[in-house]
Amino acid sequence: MNQLVFILNTISINLQIPSTSIWDDPMVLFYTVVGFIFISAVLILVVASFLLQVLRQLTKEASIEAARQKGVEWKEEPSLWSKLMEWSNRSVPLEKEETVMLDHNYDGIRELDNFLPPWWKWLFYATIIWGGVYLAAYHLTDTLPLQTAEYEQEVSLADAQQKLLKASITGPVIDETNVEQTSDPVALADGKSTYTSICSSCHRMDGGGDIGPNLTDDYWKHGGDIRSVYAVVSKGVTGTNMIAWGTSLSPEKIRNVSSYLFSLRGTNPPNAKKPEGELFKPQAAQDSGAVKTVVP
Ligand code: HEC
Known part of the structure; x- marks a missing residue:
C-alpha cells in the first residue's frame, strides 16, 4: 500500500502545480475516492445482509408450510452463522468430559485435557503465515520498504515538491539586498x-x-x-x-x-x-x- 501511495505521489508531483486549493492535491482526491468506495461497499453490504435476512425468513415460512402439509414436525435448520460459531468454539461436550479428564487430583481439583478452541488455534496459524509473508515482503525480497527506506522516500518526495514550489515562485525571493518599499x-x-x-x-x-x-x-x-x-x-x-x-x-x-x-x-x-x-x-x-x- 505504501509503495502504491509512493508511486501515486511520484506521478502526482510531476503533474502538480502548487496551488492554494486542497482539491488540487491529487492525494486528497485519491483518499476521497477511496473513502467513497469504502462507504459504498459498506452500504452495499448492509443492504445485501438485509435482503438475505428477508430471504431466510421467506424460505423458513415456506418450509414450515411444507412440513405442515406433509403433517410432519418442523425443525429449524441451524444457520450458517450458528454452525460457524459452534465449529469455532467446539470442545468436548459436557457429557463426554470423563474421556478427557486427567488422572491428577489436586485436593479435589481436577483438570480437563480439552483441545484449544479452534478460533484461537486458526488465529495462531494465521499469525504464523502473516509473519512469513511479512518476512518475505520486507526482509527477503525488499518488495516493501522498511522504515528507513520509507522515510527516505518521503524526504526525497518532499525535496522534489519543495523544488517544484520554489520554481513556481515567479521573480526573485525578497531579501535585504533586493527589497523595495511597497505602497500597496x-x-x-x-x-x-x-x-x-x-x-x-x-x-x-x-x-x-x-x-x-x-x-x-x-x-x-x-x-x-x-x-x-x-x-x-x-x-x-x-x-x-x-x-x-x-x-x-x-x-x-x-x-x-x-x-x-x-x-x-x-x-x-x-x-x-x-x-x-x-x-x-x-x-x-x-x-x-x-x-x-x-x-x-
Ligand atoms: C522584545 C522587544 C522587541 C520587539 C518585540 C521588537 N523589537 Fe525592534 N528593537 C528592539 C530593540 C531592543 C532594538 C534596539 C537594538 C539595538 O540596540 O541595536 C530594536 C531595534 C529595531 C529596529 C532598528 C532601529 C534603529 O534604530 O536602527 C527596527 C527597525 C525594529 N526594531 C523594528 C522592529 C519590528 C518591525 C518589530 C516587529 C516585527 C520589532 N522591532 C519587534 C526590541 C524589539
Missing part, C-alpha cells in the same frame, strides 16, 4: 497588523519607542533605508531584545512591516524616546547605494 494598501495593512500584534510591545503602538528605539524620528542605529530596516527586522540585533524575526515571519511580511514603519516617520508622538543612533539622510544613502549591514 493591502501590503501596508498587513504590515500594520504585524506591527500591532508583535512589534508594538517594544516599540510602542505609535512607534515612540520603549524597550526598542523610537522608530518615528530620523535617527537610526542601523540605518533608516528600507534595506537596512529589512535586514534588522529579519536578522535581529544579537545581544539585544530585537530578535531575528526572519525565522517566524515570511520575507513578504517583513517587507510589509518595514514599509509600514515609514508611515510612522515624522509623526512626533508624545513622550517618545529620545533619538538614538545617527541622523539618517535618505538621499545620501540612495546616492552611495550603500546597504548598511547589521553590526552586532
Whole structure:
C-alpha cells in the first residue's frame, strides 16, 4: 500500500502545480475516492445482509408450510452463522468430559485435557503465515520498504515538491539586498497588523519607542533605508531584545512591516524616546547605494 501511495505521489508531483486549493492535491482526491468506495461497499453490504435476512425468513415460512402439509414436525435448520460459531468454539461436550479428564487430583481439583478452541488455534496459524509473508515482503525480497527506506522516500518526495514550489515562485525571493518599499494598501495593512500584534510591545503602538528605539524620528542605529530596516527586522540585533524575526515571519511580511514603519516617520508622538543612533539622510544613502549591514 505504501509503495502504491509512493508511486501515486511520484506521478502526482510531476503533474502538480502548487496551488492554494486542497482539491488540487491529487492525494486528497485519491483518499476521497477511496473513502467513497469504502462507504459504498459498506452500504452495499448492509443492504445485501438485509435482503438475505428477508430471504431466510421467506424460505423458513415456506418450509414450515411444507412440513405442515406433509403433517410432519418442523425443525429449524441451524444457520450458517450458528454452525460457524459452534465449529469455532467446539470442545468436548459436557457429557463426554470423563474421556478427557486427567488422572491428577489436586485436593479435589481436577483438570480437563480439552483441545484449544479452534478460533484461537486458526488465529495462531494465521499469525504464523502473516509473519512469513511479512518476512518475505520486507526482509527477503525488499518488495516493501522498511522504515528507513520509507522515510527516505518521503524526504526525497518532499525535496522534489519543495523544488517544484520554489520554481513556481515567479521573480526573485525578497531579501535585504533586493527589497523595495511597497505602497500597496493591502501590503501596508498587513504590515500594520504585524506591527500591532508583535512589534508594538517594544516599540510602542505609535512607534515612540520603549524597550526598542523610537522608530518615528530620523535617527537610526542601523540605518533608516528600507534595506537596512529589512535586514534588522529579519536578522535581529544579537545581544539585544530585537530578535531575528526572519525565522517566524515570511520575507513578504517583513517587507510589509518595514514599509509600514515609514508611515510612522515624522509623526512626533508624545513622550517618545529620545533619538538614538545617527541622523539618517535618505538621499545620501540612495546616492552611495550603500546597504548598511547589521553590526552586532
Ligand atoms: C522584545 C522587544 C522587541 C520587539 C518585540 C521588537 N523589537 Fe525592534 N528593537 C528592539 C530593540 C531592543 C532594538 C534596539 C537594538 C539595538 O540596540 O541595536 C530594536 C531595534 C529595531 C529596529 C532598528 C532601529 C534603529 O534604530 O536602527 C527596527 C527597525 C525594529 N526594531 C523594528 C522592529 C519590528 C518591525 C518589530 C516587529 C516585527 C520589532 N522591532 C519587534 C526590541 C524589539
